[in-house]
Amino acid sequence: MVSKTEKLKTLIITPARYSSTRFPGKPLAKLGGREIILRVVDRITEAGYQCLVATDDERIRRRVEHEGYSAIMTSINHNSGTDRVREAVETLEKLTGEVYDIVINVQGDEPFIDINQLRLLEKCFEDPSVDIATLARPFPTDGAFKELNNPNLVKLVKSPTGSALYFSRSVIPYLRGADQNQWPSQHQYFTHIGVYAYRTEVLRKITELPQSPLEKAESLEQLRWLENGYSIKVAESRSENIGIDTPEDLEAAEEYLKAQNRVKNNV
Numbered sequence: 001m002v003s004k005t006e007k008l009k010t011l012i013i014t015p016a017r018y019s020s021t022r023f024p025g026k027p028l029a030k031l032g033g034r035e036i037i038l039r040v041v042d043r044i045t046e047a048g049y050q051c052l053v054a055t056d057d058e059r060i061r062r063r064v065e066h067e068g069y070s071a072i073m074t075s076i077n078h079n080s081g082t083d084r085v086r087e088a089v090e091t092l093e094k095l096t097g098e099v100y101d102i103v104i105n106v107q108g109d110e111p112f113i114d115i116n117q118l119r120l121l122e123k124c125f126e127d128p129s130v131d132i133a134t135l136a137r138p139f140p141t142d143g144a145f146k147e148l149n150n151p152n153l154v155k156l157v158k159s160p161t162g163s164a165l166y167f168s169r170s171v172i173p174y175l176r177g178a179d180q181n182q183w184p185s186q187h188q189y190f191t192h193i194g195v196y197a198y199r200t201e202v203l204r205k206i207t208e209l210p211q212s213p214l215e216k217a218e219s220l221e222q223l224r225w226l227e228n229g230y231s232i233k234v235a236e237s238r239s240e241n242i243g244i245d246t247p248e249d250l251e252a253a254e255e256y257l258k259a260q261n262r263v264k265n266n267v
Contacts, residue, residue: 016108018057054088
């Protein structure tokens with residue numbers, strides 16, 4: 001058991017699956033001349049974290065290890081990144097005997113992950129009652145309802161103490177009696193940033209749970225955890241996360257990277 005004054009031992013695992021309906025081979029696609037998965041690991045390790053790539057494809061494993069990073073093979077049959085993360089943790093423990101207190105799941109398509117977000121997630125576990133932590137971004141009060149209403153943009157509501165109450169693809173809460181176009185200006189909405197951190201023993205337990213009714217309805221695995229009584233602490237972050245789901249997203253990421261480089265070089 002780690003005392004409250006002792007620093008919790010953290011491991012970041014990056015799931016990287018080769019097959020993807022929308023973007024096959026995405027982890028090995030190049031962004032600014034370097035593979036996406038390597039850019040993710042570069043960013044994490046430069047910040048001083050230990051990072052392990054969990055993949056189901058030998059090509060990804062070989063490329064990651066060729067760069068001197070750590071990778072581990074996992075099953076091709078996982079239904080979610082969370083399941084893949086659990087297998088990777090358990091395999092690593094068996095191979096090395098290392099035990100970690102906290103595991104952070106950073107997807108392999110987040111080459112611009114804000115390191116401060118990882119710090120925020122770690123800080124959540126200073127509270128011993130926290131099982132799982134995640135991130136949310138305040139939706140702009142001058143934002144458009146049409147954007148907020150996008151079902152691919154997951155919304156959440158949280159308690160005054162920062163615990164998640166519910167996640168939904170619908171706009172929550174519903175503002176009765178108000179014009180929908182005015183909702184963003186009349187209430188502070190929050191959108192979910194899909195980065196998770198777990199206590200290792202909790203990670204084992206939540207991956208053993210059967211799919212729940214709410215999870216099936218919304219296609220959001222975090223609802224399974226809430227339905228089974230696990231607390232999810234929500235930390236707020238205003239940083240923009242630029243994930244890459246499609247080839248079109250990669251094109252946009254290339255432009256973003258070029259703009260970053262211009263700023264860095266004062267061009």
